[in-house]
Amino acid sequence: MKMTLAIAFIGGGNMAQAMGRGIVTAKGSGETIYVMDRNPETLEKWQGWGATTGLAPSATLSECKVWILAVKPQNLKEVCESIKPYLKADTLIISVAAGISMASMQQWLGHERIIRTMPNTPALVGMGMTGMFASSVVSGEDIALAEETLSYMGGVVKVDQESLIDAVTALSGSGPAYIYLFIESLIAGATKMGLTEEQAKQMAVATVAGAAKMVETTGETPAKLRENVSSKGGTTLAALGVFYERGLPKIVEDAMVAAARRAGELSKELG
Ligand SMILES: NC(=O)C1=CN([C@@H]2O[C@H](COP(=O)(O)OP(=O)(O)OC[C@H]3O[C@@H](n4cnc5c(N)ncnc54)[C@H](O)[C@@H]3O)[C@@H](O)[C@H]2O)C=CC1
Ligand SMILES: O=C(O)[C@@H]1CCC=N1
Incomplete structure (x- = not known):
């Protein structure tokens, strides 16, 4: 029935x-x-x-x-x-x-x-x-x-x-696309270094999922978990140095502001 x-x-x-x-x-x-x-x-x-x-x-x-x-x-x-x-x-x-x-x-x-x-x-x-x-x-x-x-x-x-829904849009609504771009970039970087596409995808996905799970389950702040990976004089700091030098935190913030602004524009254009 x-x-x-x-x-x-x-x-x-x-x-x-x-x-x-x-x-x-x-x-x-x-x-x-x-x-x-x-x-x-x-x-x-x-x-x-x-x-x-x-x-x-x-x-x-x-x-x-x-x-x-x-x-x-x-x-x-x-x-x-x-x-x-x-x-x-x-x-x-x-x-x-x-x-x-x-x-x-x-x-x-x-x-x-x-x-x-x-x-x-x-x-x-x-x-x-x-x-x-x-x-x-x-x-x-x-x-x-x-x-x-x-x-x-x-x-x-x-x-x-209600206005906070635009902030939610900029974070979790559009957010999966930001993470996919990051995964695409990790895969592209790894294949240039010689890993196969399949190997790179497996490792990139596990890294993103594992890092997210660590934030969810350990009770540590993302900043503390980042520091735990970053050995003095080591490889992680070499990479993070490039992210900071090129302004990644500000890029992410600006991107989110653009998403929220676009939500506001849609509201003005369409209702
Ligand atoms: N795709 C995403 O990641 C997210 C989308 N949204 C919201 O979800 C809504 C839908 O987005 P998507 O699913 O990505 O779009 P979509 O284009 O995949 O789906 C929209 C559907 O509406 C149908 N449709 C359009 N006009 C119609 C009408 N007059 N009568 C009957 N059906 C009609 C289309 O045939 C289409 O299948 C949007 O308002 C978007 O802002 C919200 C959060 C995330
Ligand atoms: O791109 C968009 O406008 C929709 C809303 C959040 C995710 N996709």
């Missing part, structure tokens, strides 16, 4: 699939999920997970208590207008869109029960991180429901000001 639908993804692309995969893994199937996406190819993956799918808004949306808005910020206004007729008073909206304000979504949807979040794609492997901000009208019960839904994808951190 088909299970009752619980969650609707509005837009079933990269981010939605990463989030959906977390739910499918936790629940054993996608049977409680409904996905609305105008691209039939995008829906094929969801169908393989057992989800119900649709190419356009329909009454099926009304069967779902939680709607996750996961289209590009540029498409959000038109999509909100198209799904609005199927909203019920108790529908809980969770937006993952970068840079689109709560006020705009409340206006486009004529609905106040909205939670703004910023997840990231490691949700696909259950290691996501989501920052969330709830409007003042959202009940404790709905916040708990949103936290439960998001916890299938990894960690959840609540922030108490």
Whole structure:
């Protein structure tokens, strides 16, 4: 027997699939999920997970208590207008869109029960991180429901000001891409020194994962752990010297400021 639908993804692309995969893994199937996406190819993956799918808004949306808005910020206004007729008073909206304000979504949807979040794609492997901000009208019960839904994808951190979602975007939302660039750079450097691509990838990935796990489990600060690797007159300090000389900490800070600024621009351009 088909299970009752619980969650609707509005837009079933990269981010939605990463989030959906977390739910499918936790629940054993996608049977409680409904996905609305105008691209039939995008829906094929969801169908393989057992989800119900649709190419356009329909009454099926009304069967779902939680709607996750996961289209590009540029498409959000038109999509909100198209799904609005199927909203019920108790529908809980969770937006993952970068840079689109709560006020705009409340206006486009004529609905106040909205939670703004910023997840990231490691949700696909259950290691996501989501920052969330709830409007003042959202009940404790709905916040708990949103936290439960998001916890299938990894960690959840609540922030108490909407503007902080842009900082979350600059850190964990866009952050996986920064780490991928760093891994790409490590692999490129190692292959130039003679390691094979496969060897370099294995070592780079283990180094990033191992270092992150050390920060998570030892209780030491990242600075102390860095010092522990850095022998006096040794190889690590030779490398770190280049990072400092070229201003890596400032480069990272500037990059994050650019990401947060872009979120602010999206908000001005799109709502
Ligand atoms: N990709 C990432 O790492 C992250 C993305 N986000 C946010 O997630 C949202 C989605 O981003 P992605 O998944 O990367 O984009 P995507 O392009 O992979 O997915 C968007 C989906 O929306 C569908 N769509 C667009 N207009 C539609 C309409 N009118 N009706 C039905 N379906 C429609 C598209 O067919 C597409 O499958 C964005 O708002 C982004 O800011 C948030 C955190 C991380
Ligand atoms: O690049 C973007 O705009 C989205 C938001 C965070 C990650 N990807």
